Amino acid sequence: MKTIILIPPSEGKADGGKNKPLKSVSGITADLIKAINEAEPKKLYGLKAKALENAIAVNKEVLESKTMPAIERYTGVVYDAIDYQTLKHKSDFDEKVLIVSGLFGLVRPTDLIPNYRLKIDKLKAAKLWLTSNSEQLKDKFIIDLLPQAHKKAVKYDHGIEVEFVLKKAGKKMPAGHQGKHIKGRFVRWLIESNVTDQTRFSEFTEDGYTWTGDTFLKEI
Template sequence: MLVLLPPSETKATGGRGAPLDLAALGHPGLTAVRRTLLDALVALAADVGGSLVALGLGPKQTHEVARNAQLLSSPTMPALQRYTGVLYDALDARTLTPRARARLAVSSALFGLLRATDPVPAYRLSAGSTLPGLGGLRTLWRPVLTPTLAAVDELVVDLRSGAYAALGPAPGAVTATVLTERPDGSRTVVSHLNKSHKGRLARALVSSRAEPHDAAGVARVAARAGLRVELVGEHEVVVLTDDAGHAR
């Protein structure tokens, strides 16, 4: 089983690893697109104003442009340590076993697909960004990322957001949706709870001794971890919470 995580806009700073080496990353079939995007981001960083517009940033986020300018020289750290935020707090990757971490991968607008241990620098690029001369990222990634994911010979549990899933669909994957159920029975998506419970679900799946082969297996593991889940067809599970974020 491979659990595919979304990235985060926020990244941890620093690192102790050597500067980025594309040859050290997994999935070498993605190297050409990675190099194209790296070169484009570094070049764009020379134009701070243009970078802010292309990356959808505000005037107080020029430090993100500075990060991109140093992509090829700044220190690296493993992907699971680089990404931060609500989902990654709930995942608590530092306390996972090596076996559990090996069952995780991260989707990335810049790198396509990362193993948990792949060493990467801090950067800023989102799935919806449009870089000058390159256009939308979906056009670049889809032809190489989709076959990469299709070649995974185990169940993929896809926890990415829609924008990142569009970069390269994972054929046959089990997807998960988190919905908040109100007292009147209505259901809605709440961003904060969505991320937190996806982190909990990911942790439960990779920590389990079970090896799910379908959505029903994913639901069983989630239920044993205290999550309330429902099956929706053959390839989707829904995780339900209440307004306070508790599993219901």
């Protein structure tokens, strides 16, 4: 059974690109682009002033702007921690990792995409993608590193959800922003160590996290 690692996109994205624009799209992506154009911008983006103007401009040009591989388009803490350019086994990463995008569904690291703005909890994107995404994950073993909003866009029969949790004075709490970094490091480790299921998760002890059998825990 093939292993697939699910990760979220980043809200921050690199500008520009060297590859041809998409020009046209179909299906759910086309429907969402239409919905974006018809939506009330402030409600859709939750942004103000220059940031709002930038988001509107980016989506207005989504089919005409240059594209780049998704792994280069997405920036942020998880992707910085993965540090794709220094991976020894990039082909394994490209084959095993899928990014759950609000606008494009399941995206491979090498897929060429434009800059865009759409959170997966807007315009019912997660619900729209659920059937299509889940069909693509059939008969796969899933290592799920998705936030709650993105989990609503997938279903799978075989797999495990991986959470990173902090424990302080006996109380557990989500790892939060720090958790994004360790998730990226974990994805990198999965690829470089050719780990395909949870049987070897206990070998990952970076930054003081320990696998308890159902979660990674760090006492602080």
